[in-house]
Amino acid sequence: MNELKGACIIGQSGGPTAVINASALGVIRTALDSESITRVLGAAHGIKGVLEDRLYDMGQEDAAELDLLKYTPSSALGSCRYKLADPEQDDTDYKRILEIFKKYDVRYFFYNGGNDSMDTCNKISKYMQKVGYECRIMGVPKTIDNDLNGTDHCPGFASAAKFIATTCMEVHRDAHVYDTGMVTIIEIMGRHAGWLAGSAALATWAGYGPDLIYLPETDFNMDEFLADVKAVYEKTGKCMVAVSEGIHYADGTFVSEAKTSATDGFGHAQLGGLASMLAEIVKKETGAKVRGIELSLLQRCGSHVASQTDIDEAFMAGKTAVEAAVSGVTDKMVAFKCSRDNGAYKCEASLEPLDIVANFEKKVPREWINARGNGVEQPFIDYVLPLIQGETKAPKENALPRFAKLKKVLTIEM
Known part of the structure; x- marks a missing residue:
């Protein structure tokens, strides 16, 4: 030594x-x-x-x-x-x-x-x-973004993932209390990598989670998004959506209306307001009652x-x-x-x-996201599930x- x-x-x-x-x-x-x-x-x-x-x-x-x-x-x-x-x-x-x-x-x-x-x-x-x-x-x-290169995962991600999955399960229960229609859109952190938003799928896997999940690893298409929401809503009278704050259009621009609001000390856009924005669009298109929920800082401090x-x-x-x-x-x-x-x-x-x-940023493998780009596949669940164990x-x-x-x-x- x-x-x-x-x-x-x-x-x-x-x-x-x-x-x-x-x-x-x-x-x-x-x-x-x-x-x-x-x-x-x-x-x-x-x-x-x-x-x-x-x-x-x-x-x-x-x-x-x-x-x-x-x-x-x-x-x-x-x-x-x-x-x-x-x-x-x-x-x-x-x-x-x-x-x-x-x-x-x-x-x-x-x-x-x-x-x-x-x-x-x-x-x-x-x-x-x-x-x-x-x-x-x-x-x-x-x-919490889990986007560091060279490591299987990052400390902090698993606890945020567990908070997100737990919260989605609780919100899902609340959103299904009444026999009236409702669409719920939950905005989750993640500028360029969708590990956190993808973790909402743990709630779905457990039986009470989002019907649709959108990550920044695939280009977002508003028409396809609305079609997805309408299809679920018309079938069940409910629809729960999880979206990463960093979802973007094919030209690379962020969907979030707050994309130019500010930047941090490293020049990264401070995103936010996406859930509210999408909620207004869905409400206009479907006439349904829509709630937009932004988890914001809660997902990184929920110890x-x-x-x-x-x-x-x-x-x-x-x-x-x-x-x-x-x-x-x-x-x-x-x-x-x-x-x-x-x-x-x-x-x-x-x-x-x-x-x-x-x-260097590590992103969710494309093969872990479904073909439509509105959900994740079983390998994602298998990857995250062991990390959230232990009370x-x-x-x-x-x-x-x-x-x-x-x-x-x-x-x-x-």
Whole structure:
């Protein structure tokens, strides 16, 4: 083992999930127990905390509160959407990061996030190698979108999928109370990949879910959509539809009326308003009562129905990142290699180069979507079902969730 002693920084970035803090705990707990890591620092609001020298001393946190991170949703250290420039064009941020790393003798850097976060991780890693500063840098995956390249699935996706399927089942029950006709349209997150919207099919598989599901992996056709809805509605007097927020026409433009409302820090369109838009069109075309429901942030913060499998794997991802870095590994992201042979699910951690992860999106295979493009096939169910297993062991007080309450003590130079 190439022993390297020094402090570490853990940062979180991008949209939060129900289990992102389980990964952070995997990093923090393993780092605190490591003889090679002299100090564990948490970056306030991701890479911005490094740039602004706002770092928390995680060693001053109560152990019991840290343990509660496993069942606490959202990003406990704070998140950001900050895009680092190409260092060949502007290395200002990188010089500042190096300055902070030297100030606190940071020799390990762990960044917990999705596609854009892995891009940040990759850029910092390459810069540190270029300037000759030894710092082992590891990406810890996170995204409910499940679109990270190089891994079977991402921590956070399974809990969001479970929330979506459960909610769809509950809405389906509510929508079938009366003997009057109704169309229900549920909008689900997913800009370019339809893993989340496809997960609504779990509800259908269980007997209470959408009749129609539309993913961004296929071009959306409004006339075909209306024909699909009318066919189901005329046959049963009800129709439930799940749509990904990122569905688009053949020319690539988003169907969502909110596609130009704003962009995040990485230039991605912030989508929304699709369910309401489609509801108005269906109401006009059919005369039926129509409800448009946007799950919005609920699907990524719904920890009360989290998958225990997801929580355990998220922790494993953080733990693996530290163990690999201490053993001499750098410039990698923790990934999952899984098998589902004969219904037996097995997941093991592996390491993938940051180069093949950053800025690549993994999409639902076309063969997992039906020919009409309004539903998913059995292989999709077989893929997702093992991931949502296990009931959360989250503690409660007065029948309400007990989340971690961190002190967040800012560091002082040693």
